[in-house]
Structure formats: structure tokens, C-alpha cells
Amino acid sequence: MVASVEQVWDWLDAVPDPEIPVISLVDLGIIRNVAWAGDTLQVTVTPTYSGCPATSIINLDIETALRDHGVEKIELKRQLSPAWTTDWLSDKGREKLEEYGIAPPQPAGGPERCPHCGSTAVEKLSQFGSTPCKAQWRCTECLEPFDYFKCI
Amino acid sequence: MAEVMEKTALFEFLCRMGDNTLILGHRVSEWCGHAPVLEEDIALANTALDLIGQTQLWLEYAAEVEGKGRSADDLAFLRDVWDFRNVLMLELPNGDFGQTLMRQFLFDAWQVVMLGHLVRSSDTRVSEIAEKASKEVAYHLDRSRGTVIGLGDGTEESNARMQAALERLWPYVGEMFASDETDAAMLAAGVAPDPASLRAEFDAIVLPALAEATLTVPEGDFAHKGGRDGGMHTEHLGHILCTMQWLQRAYPGAKW
Structure with a gap:
């Protein structure tokens, strides 16, 4: 019994x-393709940031999950182009990020509002944060600092 | 024969790109745990991480082109000083925080321009790596440019330090725009632009920012050279490699 591509997704x-366990790899938009080539399941993955240390763990997690579902032959392909963009984050993923306390990316280059209290009075602390994909911001209303998912 | 020469030139070109990001990535990582404030510490570590990630992409391709069974790690950890192809500016010691950010700004500006051209490379792999890296580098430039302006147009102390950093580093800028037969071969093959042709675009980014930072660009166009062609590195590269390669040298084949 071969799993359908939809099932694999x-x-x-x-x-x-x-790094951000509230969203899935599909939410993150890094799974670019799933296809069967004969009896081999090919999964195409694109890195978020070229130096992101989570990349190798992500590949391992994909392989482990698919093996747990009984897939025996797996080929992980890396795709660099088109380069990953935060536009590929799913709506579900964006909602979950905000619930988790991470402001989702905005084309304007900064968070729309504080993920804790919803205030729009926010200021940037640093262009970089605890992982390559995040920056540090602070709410000037509730005074809580928070992560902002960088828009690239 | 032409194919062999082009392959040699491509390998050389890829090592230049990868060694630039490797050596700067290592230098920047030396700040980890030492930056003036926590936010800057994290920013520097993240910048270093991006640079090392880009190194992996460049050197992985270099190793494939070379076709001698070496990996990106072999190139990074098992070559000696004379085989490195980074420009001299990137191997200089960090100096103070201001000098580190000035170096970052000058290199970021060059990278933004270079990668912008490489996105249109006739070599698909080069084009893909450039597309990926240019997003990260645009972000780096945004920060380094802002910091150079902030510190240059800051206090008397920060201005003096930034001016000193610019004077220290400016004679190393010219090497990024040097060109030789490797560049001619890359240009002919449509793989990469002639670096000499990039100066105007670089100046258009750098000069207005330095003016806004109230810094004075030193006179003279003398350029220290010898890094990108491996002719003569500074004494500092050997010290970097001692630290960076120590583990693989002491315990050959050790794995994480």
C-alpha cells in the first residue's frame, strides 16, 4: 500500500x-515538493537561512517521521531557488506564531502589533534574535519584549 | 583544454567567494560572548552564522567542480594558508567593535553588488547560491550601514574610532576590485562580472553612507593585495587557521 502524495503532505x-514547535514544517513553507519516483519518495526541502543549524535536524525529523509511517525509500532533495521567503508561511502558521508570542512577518518590515497585548506601540531592540529567522522587539505599552519573525 | 582552464578558473572563483565568507564568518564569531551589549552579541553571532552557511554552499560547489573527492569541510579545515583566496581585509584582527562593523559594512556593500550580478550568472548553481545569499546580505548591509552611520555621527569618541577604522581599512578596499586572468575567464564564460567593473556601484552605496556618518574618506588609492590570488596573505591568516583548524589537525577525521 503506497501512501498518496496528499497523505504524505x-x-x-x-x-x-x-526551533518553533508550534508550527509545522509545512506551515513554515520549506517543503517545496513531494513526489514518488518509482518506489522512492522524494521530498524537496529549501533552507530558511543558509546557515540555520536547524536544517540538518529538520532533514532528520522528516526522515524519521516518514519511516514511522512505513516509507522505506526516501530521498531528500535540497532546492535553493526560488529562495525561501516568509510569504510562504501558511495562514495557520502565522496565527499559531502569534498565539505563541512571536509576531508574524509583515511586508512593512516590522510587527503589526504586540503578540501579548495587541498594542501597536512597539519598538525594535535588535535586527537579530534568538534564531536566524527572528528579530527582537518590545512593546512600549505592556513593556514585554517579544520575538518578531523577520520578513524576507 | 579550454574546458580544463575554465574548470580551474571556476574552482578558483568559488574558493574566493567561499573563503571570503569563511574567514569573515570566523572573525565575526570571535565576538561571541564579548560584544558590548547582548543584542549586538546576538547580531554578530547571527551574521557569522549566515556567512558560514554561505561558505558551505560555495565550498561544497568548489569541491564538486574540483572533482578530487574533497568536501567543503576538507577545503575549510585541511588547506594551508597559501591555498586560501579571501581578500586581506577579512583576515585582519577585529580591532574594536567600530572597526568590526566598518569592515562588515565595506564587505557587505561589495557582496550586495557582487551577488546582485551573480544572480544572473550563466552557471545555474552560482546563480542559485547568489539568490539565496543576497537576501541575507541585504539584511546584513542594512544593519552595518545603520551602525556605521550611528557611530560615525555619534559621540566624539565613537566618531574618532570610526574614522580610525576607516583609515585602517580603506587601503584594503581596492583588493575587492582587483581583476586577473581568473576573472577574465569567468567574465568570458558569463559566470561572474569583472570585479573592477563593480566599483561605481560600491561607491554609490558606501560614499553617501560615510558622508552621512560624518567620516572623511582617506585620500589615495593604494591597495594592499595578495589575498584573493594567494600571493601573500598577512601573518594573521596563519593564526586564524591555527584556531579554526586545530581540531581536525589534532584529531583527523573527528566528527561532531
């Missing part, structure tokens, strides 16, 4: 991002 949607 569902499985991958249950694999959490290792």
Missing part, C-alpha cells in the same frame, strides 16, 4: 519545526 504537516 498531511504527515509532514504534523512534523514540528525544531
Whole structure:
């Protein structure tokens, strides 16, 4: 019994991002393609940031999840172009980020509002944060600092 | 024969790109745990991480082109000083925070321009790596440019330090725009632009920012050279490699 491509997408949607476990790898937009080539399942993955240390863990997590579902032959392909963009974050992913306390990326280059209290009075602390994909901001209303998912 | 020469030139070109990001990435990582404030510490570490990630992409391709069974790690950890192709500016010691950010700004500006051209490379792999890296580098430039302006147009102390940093580093800028037969071969093959042709675009980014930072660009166009062609590195590169390569030298083949 060979799993359908749709089934595989569902499985991958249950694999959490290792750094931000509230969103899945599919939410993150880094799974670019799933296809069968004969009896081999090919999964195409694109890196978020070229030096992101989570990349190798992500590949390992994908492989482990698929093996747990009985897939035996797996080929992970890396795709660099088109380069990953935060436009590929799913709406579900964006909502979950905000619930988790991380402001989702905005084309304007800064968070729309504080993920804690919803105030729009926010200021940037640093262009970089705890992982390559985040920056540090602070709410000047509730005074809480928060992560902002960088828009690239 | 032409194909062999082009392959040699491509390998050389890829090492220049990868060694630039490797050596600067290592230098920037030396700040980890030492930056003036926590936010800057994190920013520097993240910048270093991006640079090392780009190194992996460049050197991985270099190793494939070379075709001698070496990996990106072999190139990074098992070559000696004379085989490195980074420009001299990137191997100089960090100096103070201001000098580190001035160096970052000058290199970021060059990278932004260079990668902008490489996105249109006739070599698909080069074009893909450039597309990926240019997004990260645009972000780096945004920060380094802002910091150079902030510190240059800051206090008397910060201005003096930034001016000193600019005077220290300016004679190293010219090497980024040097060109030789490798560049001619890359240009002919449509792989990469002639670096000499990039100066005007670089100046258009750098000069207005330095003016806004109230800094004075030193006179003279003398340029220290010898890094990108491996002719004569500074004494500092050997010290970097001692630290960076120590583990693989002491325990050959050790894995994480």
C-alpha cells in the first residue's frame, strides 16, 4: 500500500519545526515538493537561512517521521531557488506564531502589533534574535519584549 | 583544454567567494560572548552564522567542480594558508567593535553588488547560491550601514574610532576590485562580472553612507593585495587557521 502524495503532505504537516514547535514544517513553507519516483519518495526541502543549524535536524525529523509511517525509500532533495521567503508561511502558521508570542512577518518590515497585548506601540531592540529567522522587539505599552519573525 | 582552464578558473572563483565568507564568518564569531551589549552579541553571532552557511554552499560547489573527492569541510579545515583566496581585509584582527562593523559594512556593500550580478550568472548553481545569499546580505548591509552611520555621527569618541577604522581599512578596499586572468575567464564564460567593473556601484552605496556618518574618506588609492590570488596573505591568516583548524589537525577525521 503506497501512501498518496496528499497523505504524505498531511504527515509532514504534523512534523514540528525544531526551533518553533508550534508550527509545522509545512506551515513554515520549506517543503517545496513531494513526489514518488518509482518506489522512492522524494521530498524537496529549501533552507530558511543558509546557515540555520536547524536544517540538518529538520532533514532528520522528516526522515524519521516518514519511516514511522512505513516509507522505506526516501530521498531528500535540497532546492535553493526560488529562495525561501516568509510569504510562504501558511495562514495557520502565522496565527499559531502569534498565539505563541512571536509576531508574524509583515511586508512593512516590522510587527503589526504586540503578540501579548495587541498594542501597536512597539519598538525594535535588535535586527537579530534568538534564531536566524527572528528579530527582537518590545512593546512600549505592556513593556514585554517579544520575538518578531523577520520578513524576507 | 579550454574546458580544463575554465574548470580551474571556476574552482578558483568559488574558493574566493567561499573563503571570503569563511574567514569573515570566523572573525565575526570571535565576538561571541564579548560584544558590548547582548543584542549586538546576538547580531554578530547571527551574521557569522549566515556567512558560514554561505561558505558551505560555495565550498561544497568548489569541491564538486574540483572533482578530487574533497568536501567543503576538507577545503575549510585541511588547506594551508597559501591555498586560501579571501581578500586581506577579512583576515585582519577585529580591532574594536567600530572597526568590526566598518569592515562588515565595506564587505557587505561589495557582496550586495557582487551577488546582485551573480544572480544572473550563466552557471545555474552560482546563480542559485547568489539568490539565496543576497537576501541575507541585504539584511546584513542594512544593519552595518545603520551602525556605521550611528557611530560615525555619534559621540566624539565613537566618531574618532570610526574614522580610525576607516583609515585602517580603506587601503584594503581596492583588493575587492582587483581583476586577473581568473576573472577574465569567468567574465568570458558569463559566470561572474569583472570585479573592477563593480566599483561605481560600491561607491554609490558606501560614499553617501560615510558622508552621512560624518567620516572623511582617506585620500589615495593604494591597495594592499595578495589575498584573493594567494600571493601573500598577512601573518594573521596563519593564526586564524591555527584556531579554526586545530581540531581536525589534532584529531583527523573527528566528527561532531
